[in-house]
Amino acid sequence: MFGRLWSQYNVALEKNPLLIKALTSLTGFTIGDVLAQKFVTPDEEKGYDLMRTVRLGSFGFLVHGPTGHFFYGWLDKQIPGTAMKTVATKVAIDQLLWNPCFGVMFFSYLGLAEGKSFTDIQAKIKNDLPTAVVGSWTVWIPAHFINFRFVPSNQRLLYINSIQIGYNIFLSFLGNKKVDDSEELKAAAK
Template sequence: MGLWARYNALLEAQPLLTKALTSLTGFTAGDILAQNFVEDSDKPYDIMRTVRLGSFGFLIHGTTGHYFYGFLDSKMPGTKPITVASKVAIDQTIWNPIFGCMFFGYLNAVEGKSMDDYVSKIKQDLQTAVMGSWAVWVPAHTINFAFIPPSQRLLYINTIQIGYNVFLSFLGNKSVDEEKKE
């Protein structure tokens, strides 16, 4: 049995775990790329940062994505243009800001930061994260909702997410103090 067939068998047998593991992989790869190829190479590699991002993928992104996209597909089945446009609009106007709050909140919590730090991060970076998302996810989700089978949605999202996670990793790990200097 090939890798693709094994993945699909695992997806059918344990969809939540498979999607969580797929998100773990996507977020881990995105942070590794960000730290090694995008950010200041003078800083040493931060393995705990990669663990934080990967654990977010596993615990939050994969699980909430499984339920959110499953719910969306159950309420709005099909691939008619109006359905696809509605799903993209819901994803980007409702889910996207919620996801951003979860992302920054998770990082804040696992780093032991205060609620004031979280509020500052949301004020300074949520709009950037949401608007940055539009450039990537509006076209990506148009393809997703029109052509990707529901069971494969999170794999497709995580494939795109690897590149997008470079941006999220950078933004999520940029300190409030760094932003005040700019």
């Protein structure tokens, strides 16, 4: 049965790579948030926040999947191969350039989806982007060494989304953490 599903997935990926990668990101971000809400940071007072899961899942579908499709496709074309120097270069580009861009997209999307002001979003980015970037290094540097060395280019986003489920628990927590005080908002507005 798994073999048949894997085969069907690969056929669909070949026919509609952008859509399938967006759907795998939707799945990864949705599962990550469900796990975060149910097991990591359950809110006993408010209960399960379905709209939070919708926001995270839609980010996966609308932003993570499509941008990942194009970014990793571009990266593989610009720097082909799996030699260690090539892999190290790709990991460095991913973590030093793409990672902060991704974090800004993530916090901006969530803020806009929640109806927050640009000042609130700016404060969120200022407050939490460094934590997100550094936190990413612990997961994604080793994961991307495997990714760029052993995973075929067309399977990269599936591999990333498999790991992303666990990482999304962290992102879900961080993305939904409140900015501490109005002082942060005032500082960001300056």
